[in-house]
Amino acid sequence: MTTATTTKPSYYAICENSNLASFCQVCVNYRVCCLIAETDVCLVRSLIRLDDYNSDLRLLKSKRDALYSRLAQALVAKGKADDQHNWRDLQNEKLARLRGKLRLRKQQVSQGKAKIENKSHDQKVKYELLESAMNLVEKIRTQQIEKYYPNLICTQSLGLMAITSKRLHKQSVIIKQIFKLFPQRRVHIDGERKDGYGGPYATICNARLPRGLDPHSVPPKNLAPH
Missing domain, CATH: 1.20.5 (Single alpha-helices involved in coiled-coils or other helix-helix interfaces)
Known part of the structure; x- marks a missing residue:
């Protein structure tokens, strides 16, 4: 202008x-x-x-x-790219650690399988030896029984008789001690009772005692106070 x-x-x-x-x-x-x-x-x-x-x-x-x-x-795109790169690096590290653990576990599993196979083989051998030994013992036992069977029966019968006599002796001793501790009362029943048990018998505190050492001389229901 x-x-x-x-x-x-x-x-x-x-x-x-x-x-x-x-x-x-x-x-x-x-x-x-x-x-x-x-x-x-x-x-x-x-x-x-x-x-x-x-x-x-x-x-x-x-x-x-x-x-x-x-x-x-x-900057946003770069941040996303950096995050993705860091995530990939982290995942690669995790995968590497997992691969290492997997390799270690495989080694441990293979070693465990080898140990189990060795132990199984040893157990199988021991079981076979034990089974053969048991078969041999059973065979010897059968032979001994076949050879000494009469003597075995006699020995068992004598042992049973000895045990029975000991029990009867102990029972008689206990009954005699009971007789000494508690007063007895003699009861006499004339005639035969309906239950088939008659004659005189002894009582302690109104409880009927068997004759001698025979428990069948008194009915079970009469072994209680009257």
Whole structure:
């Protein structure tokens, strides 16, 4: 924007020189108007430049926002890629540890199977030896029984008789001790009773005692107080 300025002749010759100060009122007013016009021109130019600067700043701001948005998207994508990479590394480490554990377990299982097979073989051999020994013992026992069978029966019968005599002796001793501790009363029944048990018998505290050592001489229901 350009403005044309025209110079008017002043009333005084001394005022015509622009390098000198004016003395008349008209020249002073004219000079003031010229200064104001020049100031307005400078102000307009400054406003135009400021408007241009504002437009440039808005354009730069939009570019900056676009760059920030692209940078944020790039950072998000990079973060996701880093997370995936870290996750893959972690999973690979876990898989490596699991493979190591699996290999160790396989070795332990193979060693355990070998031990079990060895123990099974040893147990089988021992069982076969034990079975053969038991068969041999059974064979010898059968031969001994076949050879000494009569003597075995006689020995068992004698042992049973000895045990029975010992029990009867102990029973008689106990009954005699009971007779000494508790008073006895003799009861005599004339005739034969319906239950087949008759004749005299002894009682202790109204309990009927058997004759001698024969427990069948007294009915079971009469072994209680009357």
